[in-house]
Amino acid sequence: MDHFQYKSGKLYAEDVALADIAAQVGTPFYCYSTATLTRHYQLFTEALSPLPHLVCFAIKSLSNVAVLKTLGNLGAGMDVVSGGEYLRAKAAGVPGDRIVFSGVGKTRQEMHLALTGGIRQFNIESEPEMRVLSEVAHGLGMVAPITIRVNPDVDAKTHEKISTGKKGDKFGIPISRAREVYAEAATLPGLKVVGIDVHIGSQLTALEPFEAAYLKVAELTHALRADGHTIERLDLGGGLGIPYTRDNNAPPLPMDYGALIKRTVGDLGCEIEIEPGRLISGNAGILVSEVIYVKNGEDRDFLIVDAAMNDLIRPAMYGSHHDIIALNEPAAGAEQQPYDIVGPICESGDTFAKARNLPALQAGDLIALRSAGAYGAVMSSEYNSRPLVPEVLVHGDHFAVIRARPTFDEMLSRDTIPEWL
Ligand SMILES: *Cc1c(COP(=O)(O)O)cnc(C)c1O
Numbered sequence: 472m473d474h475f476q477y478k479s480g481k482l483y484a485e486d487v488a489l490a491d492i493a494a495q496v497g498t499p500f501y502c503y504s505t506a507t508l509t510r511h512y513q514l515f516t517e518a519l520s521p522l523p524h525l526v527c528f529a530i531k532s533l534s535n536v537a538v539l540k541t542l543g544n545l546g547a548g549m550d551v552v553s554g555g556e557y558l559r560a561k562a563a564g565v566p567g568d569r570i571v572f573s574g575v576g577k578t579r580q581e582m583h584l585a586l587t588g589g590i591r592q593f594n595i596e597s598e599p600e601m602r603v604l605s606e607v608a609h610g611l612g613m614v615a616p617i618t619i620r621v622n623p624d625v626d627a628k629t630h631e632k633i634s635t636g637k638k639g640d641k642f643g644i645p646i647s648r649a650r651e652v653y654a655e656a657a658t659l660p661g662l663k664v665v666g667i668d669v670h671i672g673s674q675l676t677a678l679e680p681f682e683a684a685y686l687k688v689a690e691l692t693h694a695l696r697a698d699g700h701t702i703e704r705l706d707l708g709g710g711l712g713i714p715y716t717r718d719n720n721a722p723p724l725p726m727d728y729g730a731l732i733k734r735t736v737g738d739l740g741c742e743i744e745i746e747p748g749r750l751i752s753g754n755a756g757i758l759v760s761e762v763i764y765v766k767n768g769e770d771r772d773f774l775i776v777d778a779a780m781n782d783l784i785r786p787a788m789y790g791s792h793h794d795i796i797a798l799n800e801p802a803a804g805a806e807q808q809p810y811d812i813v814g815p816i817c818e819s820g821d822t823f824a825k826a827r828n829l830p831a832l833q834a835g836d837l838i839a840l841r842s843a844g845a846y847g848a849v850m851s852s853e854y855n856s857r858p859l860v861p862e863v864l865v866h867g868d869h870f871a872v873i874r875a876r877p878t879f880d881e882m883l884s885r886d887t888i889p890e891w892l
Contacts, residue, residue: 473504473507473754473755473841474504474506474507474865475489475504475507475757475839475841477800480799480800481798481799481800482796482797482798482799482800482839484502484504484757484865484870485504485505485506485865485866485867485868486867486868487865487868487869487870489502489757489759489798489837489839490798490837492759492863492865492870493759493761493798493837496861496863496872496876497861497876498759498760498761498777498778498837499758499759499760499761499776499777499778499782499860500758500759500860500861500862500863500876501756501757501758501759501843501844501847501848501860501861501862501863502756502757502758502759502862502863502864502865502870503533503535503538503752503755503756503844503862503863503864503865503873504755504756504865505541505864505865505866505867506866506867507754507755508538508541508542508751508752508755509541509545511725511747511750511751511752511754511755512526512528512542512545512547512751513545514724514725514726515725515729515745515747515750515751516546517725517726517729518725518726518728518729518730518732519729519732519733519743519745522732522733522737522742522743523742523743524742524743524744524745525548525569525591525742525743525744526547526548526744526745526747527547527548527549527550527569527570527571527706527744527745527746528542528547528548528549528550528746528747528748528751528752529550529709529746529747529748529749530549530550530551530552530556530559530560530748531550531552531556531748531846531849532748532749532751532752532753532844532845532846532849533748533752533755533756533844533845533847533848533849534556534559534849535848535862535864535873535874536559536562536563536873537563537864537871537873538752538864538873539559539560539562539563539565540563540564541864542751543560543563543564543565543569544564547565547569548565548569548570548571548591548744549563549565549569549570549571550570550571550573550709550746550748551570551571551572551573551574552572552573552574553574553581554578554580554581554584554585557570557572557581557584557585557588557590558584561588566589567585567588567589567590567591568589568590568591569591570585570589570590570591571590571591571592571593571594571706571744571746572585572590572592572593572594573594573596573620573668573670573746574594574596575596575597575600575641575642576600577593577600577604579603579607582603582604582607582608582615583607583611586607586608586611586613586615587611590615590616591616592616592617592618592665592666592704592706593615593616593617593618594617594618594619594620594668594706595617595618595619595620595656595668596619596620596642596643596644597644598644598652598655601617601619601652601655601656601659601662602659604617604661604662605659605660605661605662606661607661608661608662609660609661610661613661614660614661614662614663615661615662615663616663616665617656617662617663617664617665618664618665618666618667618668618704618706619643619644619649619652619653619656619664619667619668620642620643620644620668620669620670621643621644621645621646621649621667621668621669621687621688621691622635622636622637622638622640622642622643622644622645622646622669623636623646623669623671623683623684623687623688624636624637624638624645624646625637625671625680625683625684625687626680627671627672627675627680627710628675628676628677628680629672629673629674629675629676629710629712630673630674630789632788632789633672633673633674633789634671634672635670635671635672635673636669636670636671636672636680636684642670643668643669643670646687646691649667649691649694649695650694650695650698653695653698653700654698657699657700664700664701664702665701665702665703665704666702666703666704666705666706666741666742667688667691667692667695667702667704667705667706668705668706668708669684669685669687669688669706669707669708670706670707670708670709670710670746671684671708671710672710673709673710673712673748673749674710674712674713674749675710675711675712675722676712676720676722676723677722677723678723678727678728678731681707681710681711681728681731682731682735685707685731685732685735685736686735688705688707688735688736689735689736689739692705692736692739692741702739702741703740703741703742704741704742704743704744705736705739705741705742705743705744706744706745706746707732707736707743707744707745707746708745708746709745709746709747709748709749709750710747710749711723711725711728711747711749711750712749712750713749713750713753713754713842713845714754714842715753715791715792715793715794715841715842716792716794717794725750732745748845749845749846751845752844752845753842753843753844753845753846754841754842754844755844756842756843756844756845756847756848757839757840757841757842757843757844758778758782758783758793758839758840758843758847758860759798759837759838759839760776760777760778760837760838760839760840761776761777761835761836761837761838762774762775762776762832762833762834762835762836762837762838763775763776763777763815763834764834765832765833765834768811771808771809771810771811771826772808772810772811773810773811773812773813774810774811774812774813774829774832774838775813775814775815776812776813776814776823776838777814777815778814778823778840778860779814779815779816779821779854779855779857780814780816780818780820780821780854781814781816781851781852781853781854781855781857782814782847782848782851782857782859782860783823783840783843783847783850783851784850784851784852785843785846785847785850786822786823786824787818787820787821787822788850792824793823793824793840793841793842793843794840794841794842795812795823795824795827795829795838795839795840795841796829796838796839796841797829797830797832797836797837797838797839798836798837798838798839799836799837801829801830802830805830806830806831807828807829807830808828808829808830808831809826809827809828810824810826810827810828810829810832811824811825811826811827812824812827812838815855816854816855816857817855823840848860848862848874853882856882858876858877858878858879858881858882859874859876859877860876861874861875861876862874
């Protein structure tokens, strides 16, 4: 469910016509809906109630500070994977005790930053990392709250680039060695064990892998408690998938996911943390682009649009599908034709869709790539010296630019010429 709908033949974000934003901001641009972000966050809090819980938004999926503030104001926590993301969470006004720090390669500087700025917990991913964190915290006269991320050796049955919970993946420690690693953690002076962490992958479209992983976490909770550890929090990660198409193959709903959590770990007396990214942000955002040319091809026509793979890399990187619609609603029964929808970059990979049926379009027409809120703007680059596209946030009948399009001068001014030239 999202708030990008046609009204009187025009595509709207909530109560704002997207063509009006395009006229003011130019294309391409990302547009996010406050109402959709809010609804998705609330689906999770409702699904987990009445268990004590914290929904930590995975910032890496959509990191604009205005979006973080929107969610933070609702009470959301944040899951960060870098010092930069930590600072974004703080800039959005989220208190440290609602920020969890994940990631396989936290540096001493990042640990220092989070310890001194305030942090709810570090999710530890290896023994060397655990020892370094203890040193850094001890050196500051502090004790760092930690969970240890266990790898439950579960096949998430998702795209291999976003599967993270199988033996051989770089994430966490094998669950078979967990007791040993927790035993060492308990001896380190700068650490305090508070729980267990698990995250098995992204865009999961079935509940079974979660179930398998969470049952293993429940078993481990008992074992670690018997060993004398305090396990009061379970961080169950993110990864619930979203519908990218509007057919009947919708992934499980947050309500069913919540019921699964209650069934598998709900009776352990733990506070539950989850780290959803995509499900909150994915369908809360679209990428709006203008058709530059319609070019006749051998079998079908190309729509050459002003957005490209540097703005939205998911199709090129993961072969992902994004629904594409015209901002002007096609008349009922209007004839459609297949187009290849491509950007201007000199790579064949710069293709958003092949043989996609759309009403006849012309240069100057506007289109929207749906489900682009997650892993869209955050993965964009300036490849081909194309300035980053702006981000716009809609709230009811008004909107604001929440990241402006850099000027060419701004882009060029970041390069410096050495004195010998
Ligand atoms: C990527 C990631 C998430 C978010 O995953 P989604 O699929 O966007 O929900 C959560 N936790 C960790 C540790 C991650 O790496």
